[in-house]
Amino acid sequence: MKYLKILTLLFNIIGFGVSIYYKLYLLTVFLFLLFFYFLYIFAKKREYTRKNNFNKRAMLSSNILLFFVLLIVIRLVQIQIFNEKYYDEKVKSQIKRNDIFYGNRGDIYDSNGKSLAFNQNIYTLGVNPSALYDRDTTLKGIEAILDKPFLKKDKAKILKELEEGYQKRRKYKVIAKNLTEHEREEIQEIIREYHLTLNEVQFDRSIKRTYYKRDLYDNLIGFIGYTQNSNSEKVGVFGLEKEYEKYLKEISIKRQNIYTKNRKIKLPFSQESIKTNLDGKNIHTTIDNDIQFILNEEVRKKFISSGSEEAYGVIMDPNTGKVLATTYHTIYKNKALRNPIFQNQMEPGSIFKPIIVASALDANLITRASKFDIGEGRIKKYNHTIREASRSTRGILSTDEVLTKSSNVGMVMIGDKFTNQEFEEYLKRFGFYDKTGIDFPGELKPYTTPYKRWDGLKKSTMSFGQGIVVTPIQMITAFSSLINGGILYKPYLVDKITDEEGVVIRRNLPTPVRQTISKELSKDMREILEKTVTEGTVKKGRVEGYRVGGKSGTAQLSTKGGYLKENYLSSVIGFFPVDKPKYTILVMFLKPKGETIFEKFGGAKAAPVFGDIVRRISKSKNILSENISSFSKVENFESPIKNETIDVVMPDLTGFSPKEVVYIFKDTNIEVKIKGVGLVKEQYPKAGTPLENIKEIKIVLE
Incomplete structure (x- = not known):
């Protein structure tokens, strides 16, 4: 027995040392307590031999009981100390809930503060079927909710599905979607009346993006949607929604909070987060809703009446580069996800002529008094005959008359005065070799050919707007520099970005890119272009009582096999008032129909639209008539x-x-x-x- 005692104690000591070495801490505690247990047993041995049989049985029973107490203590140590984190998480998982906090996507406004894109909260109502009979009032409250007429639900069917969910211990069942704020509040009253808890009924909020007059703004403001990289969240897919996504995007935060068992009250010891604003920033555009409406309506009327395939319009403040309005119409139902104002290239035709005339005047290659003998209205260049659009354009023309009569031959003669390199340098100066840099996604990169690769006819055709492609935004930006004092401005669509308190966090300012022509020459160009309206091809764009200037254009449409006969891009570009221009207007119609060829020309189709737009803007903005x-x-x-x-x-x-x-x-x-x-x-x-x-x-x- 003595040796057994020694071996037992020795075994405990060795086991104790091994468990410490291998970091078996629970086993260490067990052996430590077992060691003292055996010491206690061995210490009581002598007393055990002196006891009678009853006492011996009592002592033996107490020792056995003590051993089981020892096991319980070991188990408690295991749970409370060694497995504390595991069981703590087990407890919390039954009462904790992930709360998701959402902000609102930023709004988009026009220049006068009118909302063009804003948010509406919509809600999904969910029920926990497994909690259907936890309390007597739960089922009654759900039945009261289903009685609401706006839900338009089959009450019996829903209750049957909830019963099935209860039997299968399901935790969530959607019973209503797309609820408005008002509908949600009505249901909240029932929830309060029947004391329903978050463990029984809950709302999930989502945001519905709403747009003002989609037909006016869909190609400019754009829209939001899901993409492959959006992680199941809606993001800007097109237009300004995409361009300014990082500002407009709301913030969502997921936090885990601990509630009482019924998840009605958040426990006071759960962590509170620092309050922060989760809303996206607000975008204030340069678009004027009144001007946008006028432009869209006037272009649309002519687009329909002329039977055109497409129509484009854009209005700009020539003194800043602000885009005030854009519009686009097409007969194609499934139109591509693009805005042609910034993403379509086309041969501009005669509206390009003022650029070349101004370039030649700036380079001192011609003067306004220069004369050009166009003879019978044709000229031969590199075995190709270039003719005038009008048979009445004949004889000797001054520089002013080349523009007012829109002489193709005269423009070829002006173009001949440039070297190819000089001609290209002026094209670059007016921005036709670069993107404008407008804040719209996907602006098309200009398609250009270096002057060293031009054929002999290239410069001649470009002189009257054929053989070169430009986007409408490039065209109106370059033209604006002709009449604003000679400054090429970077165009832009967003004026400022503000936070929820109206504090400006970013502002886009007018950005001069370069000087294209002198201030004095710009004044001359305004005079020439005013003559083009009063005496030339833009007569149908005249506005009684107002001084306006402009140039019409008619470009043949090209294909891989050459130019299409009697298919044109009819356009007009103009400005007003002449003395201090406030508005530059560009209008284009693709393949307009007409009984005669001349009815398809820009002077016939586009010029009247220009005049109507000027009339309506002058009245809308209270611009006084010159006749006053x-x-x-x-x-x-x-x-x-x-x-x-x-x-x-x-x-x-x-x-x-x-x-x-x-x-x-x-x-x-x-x-x-x-x-x-x-x-x-x-x-x-x-x-x-x-x-x-x-x-x-x-x-x-x-």
Whole structure:
């Protein structure tokens, strides 16, 4: 027995040392306690021999009981100390929940603060079938929710599915989708009434992106959707939504919180996060919704009436590069995901001619007084005959007349004065060899050929806008530099980006790229282009009472086999007011129809649209007519020298705005009474009536 005691203790000591060496800490604790247990047993041995049989059995029983207590202690040590993290997670997994916090995607506004793209929260309502009978009120509350008429659900069918889910211990069942904020609030009232918990009923929120007048803005604002790299989250796929994705994108945060068993109350010891704004930033565009509407409507009307295949329009502030409006129409239902204003290249035709004339004037190769003998209206270049579009264009033309009459032959003669290298340098100066850098995704890179690879005819055809391809944004940007003082600006669509408090975090400022022509030459170009409207090919673009300038164009459409007969790109590019241009307007129609060839030309198809756009913008923006100055004599019809009256008659006010009428009579003793809204439809007294004794006039607006 003595040796058994020694061997037992020795075994415990060796096992104790081995368990420590191999880091078997639970075994170490067990052997340590077992060692003292045996010491206790051996210490009680003598006392055991002196006991009677009853006491011996009692002592033996207590020793056995002590051994089991020892095992329980070891198990408790294992759970509370060595497996503490495991069981802690087990407990928390039954009461913790992953909460996802979402921000809102940033809004997109026009230049006047009108929302063009904004968010609507929509909700999915889910029920936990396994908790259906946890409380008496749970099923009653769900039935009350299903009674809501806006859910339009088969109540019996849903309850049957929930019952099946309960039997299979399912945790989630969707019972309603696409709920609005108002509908969600109605259901929340039921949830509060029946004291339903998050463990029984819950809402999952998602965002529905809403766009203002998709037909106006779909090719510009774009849209959001899923991509291969978006990780099941909607991101900007096209347009400004894509270009400014990193600013517009909302932030989502997933946090794990610990609740009471019914998940109704968050436990106070769960971690609280620092509050942060999760919303995306707001984009403020340069687009003017009023001008956008005017441009879209006028281009669309002509697009339909002319039977064109496609139509494009863009309006720019020539003094900053701000794009104020764009529009695009096509007969093709499945139109490509692109915006032709920035992503289509086309031969511009005669609207390109002012660029070449200005370049030749800037290089001192010609003057405005230069003469060009175009003879019978044809010229032969490299075995190719170039003719005038109009048979009436003949004889000797000045530089101004080359543009006003849109002479192809005259433009070839001007082009001949350049070397190929000089010609290319001016094309580069006006930005036709580079992207404009506009903040729109996928702007098309210009297709260009170095001058050393030009054939003999290349420069001649480019002189009148054929043989070179440009995007509409390139064309209007270059043209704007002709009439704004000679500065080529980088065009842009977004004015500023703000946070939720309206603080500007980024602003796009007008960016001058380079000087294309001198300020003096720019003034000359405005005069020439005004003549083109009053005397030349853009006569149908004239606007009564306003000074406007511009150039029409008619480009033959090319294919791999040559140019298509009687298929044209009809266009016009213009600006107003002439003295201080505020708007540059480009309008294009692809393959317009007409009974004669001339009805398909830019001067016939596009020029009237330009005039209508100018009229509507001038009224919308209260731009005073140039004719108002001719009525200024009304202001002083009493002679300052003699007490005599000047013979002044009532002007025709039809079509004027109230502001213009008040301006005309602002310094007279005549009182102006106005009825209605809009523009002047009727006036009293009538036009031509002497104003000698008139003290009051009335105008009726419509």
